[in-house]
Amino acid sequence: MGLAVLLAAGVQGCGPTYDHLDHNARAKERLRRSAVKVVAPDLVTLQAGVRGSVILELRVKPGFYLPAHAETNPGLLALWVEPPTRAYLDVGVAAYPPGVRVDLPKQRQPVLSYADTTHVGIPLTVHANTGAIEQRLPFVVHFQVCTVHGCEVPERRTVRVAIRVVPAARSGDAKDLL
Numbered sequence: 001m002g003l004a005v006l007l008a009a010g011v012q013g014c015g016p017t018y019d020h021l022d023h024n025a026r027a028k029e030r031l032r033r034s035a036v037k038v039v040a041p042d043l044v045t046l047q048a049g050v051r052g053s054v055i056l057e058l059r060v061k062p063g064f065y066l067p068a069h070a071e072t073n074p075g076l077l078a079l080w081v082e083p084p085t086r087a088y089l090d091v092g093v094a095a096y097p098p099g100v101r102v103d104l105p106k107q108r109q110p111v112l113s114y115a116d117t118t119h120v121g122i123p124l125t126v127h128a129n130t131g132a133i134e135q136r137l138p139f140v141v142h143f144q145v146c147t148v149h150g151c152e153v154p155e156r157r158t159v160r161v162a163i164r165v166v167p168a169a170r171s172g173d174a175k176d177l178l
Contacts, residue, residue, distance in 0.1 A: 034061065035060065035061045035064040035145050036058060036059070036060055036061075036064065036066065036143065036145060036157075037058070037059040038056060038057070038058055038059075038141050038157050038159050039056070039057040039058075039059060039159075040054070040056050040057075040139065040159040040160070040161045041054065041055065041161060042161075042162060043161075043162045043163075043164060044124075044161055044162070044163050044164070045164045045165075045166060046124060046125075046126050046163060046164070046165055046166070047126070047165075047166045047167075047168060048126045048127065048128050048129070048130045048131075048165055048166065048167050048168035049125070049126070049127070049128030049168040050125070050126075050168070051092070051123055051124070051125045052123070052124055052125070052126075053121050053122060053123045053124060054121070054122045054124060054139065054161055054163075055119055055120070055121050055122075056081060056119070056120045056121075056122070056139060056141065056159065057117060057118070057119055058079075058114065058117070058118045058119075058120070058141070058143075059116075059117050060114060060115050060116060060117070060118070062115075062116075063147055063148075064115070064145055064146070064147055065102055065104070065111065065113040065114065065115050065145075065146045065147070066079050066113060066114045066115075066118070066143045066144065066145065066146070067079060067111055067112065067113055067114075067143075067144055067146065067151075068096070068097070068098065068099025068100075068112040068113055068114050069094075069096035069099070069120075070096070070098065070099060070112055071099070071111060071112040071113070072112075073107070073109070073111065076107075076111065076144055076146070076151060077142060077143065077144040077154035079096065079114065079118075079120075079141070079142065079143045080094075080096075080141075080142050081094050081120050081122060081139055081140070081141050081142070082139070082140040082141075082142065082156075083122050083124075083139055084137040084138055084139065086135075086137070088126055088127045088130040088133075088165075089124060089125070089126055089127075089137075090124070090125040090126075090127070091122065091123070091124055092122070092123030092124070092125070093123070094120055094121065094122045094123075095120065095121040095122075095123075096120055097114070097118055097119065097120075098112075099112040099113055099114050100112070100113060100114075100115070101113070102115070104146055104147075104148055104150075104151075105148055105149075106148075106149065106150040106151070111146065113146070120141075122139065124163075126165050128168045129168075130165050130167070130168075131165070131167055132164075132165060132166060132167050133164075133165045134162060134163065134164045134165070135162070135163055136160040136161065136162050136163075137160065137161055137162075137163050138158050138159070138160050139158070139159050139160075139161060140156050140157070140158045141156060141157050141158075141159065142154065142155075142156045143155065143156070143157075
């Protein structure tokens with residue numbers, strides 16, 4: 001058989017093929033990407049002038065850990081949420097759970113971590129003079145996935161939450177904007 005016929009038929013030549021390595025690398029990447037799922041509410045209704053909140057849920061698969069928000073190791077990225085910024089929206093201090101200490105072989109000291117399901121609450125207050133609006137606002141979750149084999153490169157995921165603002169019963173004062 002000539003070389004042209006072999007190439008046209010898709011027959012591989014001599015030597016090893018490395019398709020299994022690509023397959024394993026792709027499978028490992030899929031597993032790592034699916035290790036953390038960020039779940040956000042579809043819709044949050046806030047009344048202007050009244051404090052409300054958005055609760056984000058992080059689901060961490062067994063065998064994976066996220067350094068907790070209070071983790072102080074400078075070599076790890078502690079979980080944090082970057083809330084949206086809008087002129088009509090006052091964002092309070094996010095409430096992070098404390099986390100638990102986990103011994104990871106590649107770390108010198110136990111790592112304060114989240115595993116399983118974790119909730120982060122972000123308090124929001126819409127200015128009292130804001131009229132009725134509905135917007136999809138981005139919340140960016142920054143984290144680093146760790147296992148007993150080490151920690152991956154930090155990553156971030158953006159979830160969009162529909163925020164519906166219901167006007168206040170009475171208007172605020174213009175000095176409230178200062």
